[in-house]
Amino acid sequence: MPRVLPGPATRRRHKRVLKAMSGARAARSTLFRTAKQTLLKARAYAFRDRRARKRDFRGLWIIRVAAACEARGVSYSKFMGGLKKACVFLNRKMLSEVAIADPAAFDKFVELARPHIAAPA
Amino acid sequence: MKTVNKCYLAKAGDFAPRWFVVDAAAVSESLGRLAVRIATVLMGKHKPIYTPHVDTGDFVIVLNAGQVTIRGNRKREQVVYHRYSGYPGGLKEITMKAMLERHPDRVLREAVRRMLPKNALGRRMLTKLKLYNGDQHPHQAQQPDPWPFN
Numbered sequence: 001m002p003r004v005l006p007g008p009a010t011r012r013r014h015k016r017v018l019k020a021m022s023g024a025r026a027a028r029s030t031l032f033r034t035a036k037q038t039l040l041k042a043r044a045y046a047f048r049d050r051r052a053r054k055r056d057f058r059g060l061w062i063i064r065v066a067a068a069c070e071a072r073g074v075s076y077s078k079f080m081g082g083l084k085k086a087c088v089f090l091n092r093k094m095l096s097e098v099a100i101a102d103p104a105a106f107d108k109f110v111e112l113a114r115p116h117i118a119a120p121a
Numbered sequence: 122m123k124t125v126n127k128c129y130l131a132k133a134g135d136f137a138p139r140w141f142v143v144d145a146a147a148v149s150e151s152l153g154r155l156a157v158r159i160a161t162v163l164m165g166k167h168k169p170i171y172t173p174h175v176d177t178g179d180f181v182i183v184l185n186a187g188q189v190t191i192r193g194n195r196k197r198e199q200v201v202y203h204r205y206s207g208y209p210g211g212l213k214e215i216t217m218k219a220m221l222e223r224h225p226d227r228v229l230r231e232a233v234r235r236m237l238p239k240n241a242l243g244r245r246m247l248t249k250l251k252l253y254n255g256d257q258h259p260h261q262a263q264q265p266d267p268w269p270f271n
Contacts, residue, residue, distance in 0.1 A: 057128065060173065068169040093128060099169035100129050106169075 061092040068099035072110045074117065082113025131172040138249075140180040140260060143268035145229065146188035155189060156232035158270050163237065163246045178246055182265055186252040187225020197221065202231060226252035 014032045021028060021035040021042075028038040066076035074082075083090070088109065090098075099106045141162060148155055161167050165177030191197060200217040220228055230252055237243040251260065258265075 060171075061128070063166060063171055064169045067167050067171055070167065071169075096169060097129060103169075 058092060061096040064096035064099060065092055068096070068103075068106055069110070072107065074110055074113070078117045079110065079113050082116040083109065085116035086112045088112055129170065131170045131175045131177050133175060136168075136170055136177060138179050140182065140263040140265035141268055142182040142184065142258065142260075142265035144184045144256065145190075146185035146256075148268070149190065151190045151192045152229065152232055156229060156236055159183070159229075159233050159250065160236035163233070163249055174242070176242060176246055176249075178249060180249045180251065180260075180263065180265075182251045182253070182258050182260055183226075183229060184253050184256045184258060186229050187221055187254050189229050191217070191228075202227075225254050 017032060017036050017039055018029070021038050023029065024035065024038050027034045029035060062076065065079070069076050069079045090109075095106075095109065098109070143155075143159075145155065150158070159181050162181055163178040165171045165179070167179075168177060171177050193199075197218040198216055202215050202217070202220060203212060205212050215223075217228055230247075230250065233250055234247050237246050251258065
């Protein structure tokens, strides 16, 4: 069989991979073989972290709402439980944004939740 | 309908860090519990603007840092601090008791340091902790507020 030389398709594919990985470090941005491995791994991380992002942000909002609650002398869990019983169904993202943008409104949420919080036995 | 998927992220300069002053000798909480509170304030986790990649924390001045409450009769002998110089045989050990005599402030600083993030931001946060062994501090100009806990 005659020897086959890399043609335009191969060149295009290599260029595409190297361009995508142009921001990588050292050999990962210049050598096709390592660049391709990096690209596969990068896409795997990206897929995983698009899902992880939703959890990360929820965690951040919980930290923020907890901070706003503690400053008003309520624990986060008691506050969320009390709000639910008071039929306030705002999510943690909105509660945290309210706590930052309008602390007075957050005071009101705490007052709404307070009557539903059982006194410690 | 187009929804806006955004949430507040603090930027440096968005907020003014506050200063707090706490007298370790007058606090009823023990070493670890006080360190938790201090670490929380240094990290900014006591504020709703807390943002993980920005230092949103406040400054903490501790007076009488060496007189922090340490519970347990044997704790002073049992707790040993290690550091390693990198050379063979370069492991230094010092008990809490000896540390309290030699560097009274380091016991609380070490407790707080271990509770902060182990990265460049965590190291920067630790610089906002000002420990003094006496009941005086040179930060009058920052007009520190009294410790809001306890």
